Amino acid sequence: MASLDAIDRNILRLLRLDARMNNVKIAEEVGLSPSACMRRIRIMEDSNVIRGYTVLADTASIESTIAVIINITLERQTEEHLDRFEAAVQKHPEIRECFLMTGGSDYLLRVEVANAGEFERIHKEILSTLPGVLRIHSSFSIRNVLATRIKSRR
Template identity: 55%
Template sequence: MANLDDIDSHIVRVLRGDGRISNAELAVAVGLSPSACLRRVRLLERAGVIRGYAAIIHEGAPEDRLVVFTQITLDRQTEEYLNRFETAVCRCPEITDCHLMTGTADYLLKIEVKNAGDYERLHKEVLSRLPGVARIQSSFAIRAVVSRRPAR
């Protein structure tokens, strides 16, 4: 994250917890006037610190979905390979998070599917066909212990 002062950091923390908070409520939470708060939020948006706002959509109860963490290793780590892979990953709605990693795998994906059969379909039809993939290693989550995102 960019060099943020304490107030900007506080604004970001509050917005992470509730992206729909009104500017008036946000201003109170961070100790600013509404106009000063809005000005800082706009500056954070222009600087790319705040890149957007999203609704987290929940389809069914948490037990109605399976979370899979998948490590992907590419054939090559050239800029072209990385870009092609990342572009393709962004087209798959089941992949909720994708991180470029250090270590043995190049990427770590968080995938949410309905069940093991749905993951098998995704593995065959999507993951194994992603550009440049040399190895796929998946782990099924038993349960979330801590989640810093807003409740789903």
């Protein structure tokens, strides 16, 4: 897809605020007809600018989970090592997020666990077997202060 114009960026902004906003409302907000707006959204979906839609749930109220933030340092930062690591991470649904980082570590991962025993299993069976890992540094969250900046529907 070519670079995004101001209208595309505005559509993305609106969808980030409320992914359930209907197309007619989005079109009205950005000054397009509903069909033109839907065409732009579909193009962004087809080109993976929009990779999907999701629900942000308060996992603490649904289930007792602990977010674990994991810093990973690789043995080498070559393209081959980065690609192998990223391909391996994508095979494990336990890993909720993975970011390539600058600074002290190469990657930041987020997993959610019910308890320390579950994290020990993930550490032993997944994290320590990922290709090229030199160092793993994990931190357990105390509580989530801010998950997103979307407006509340209440």
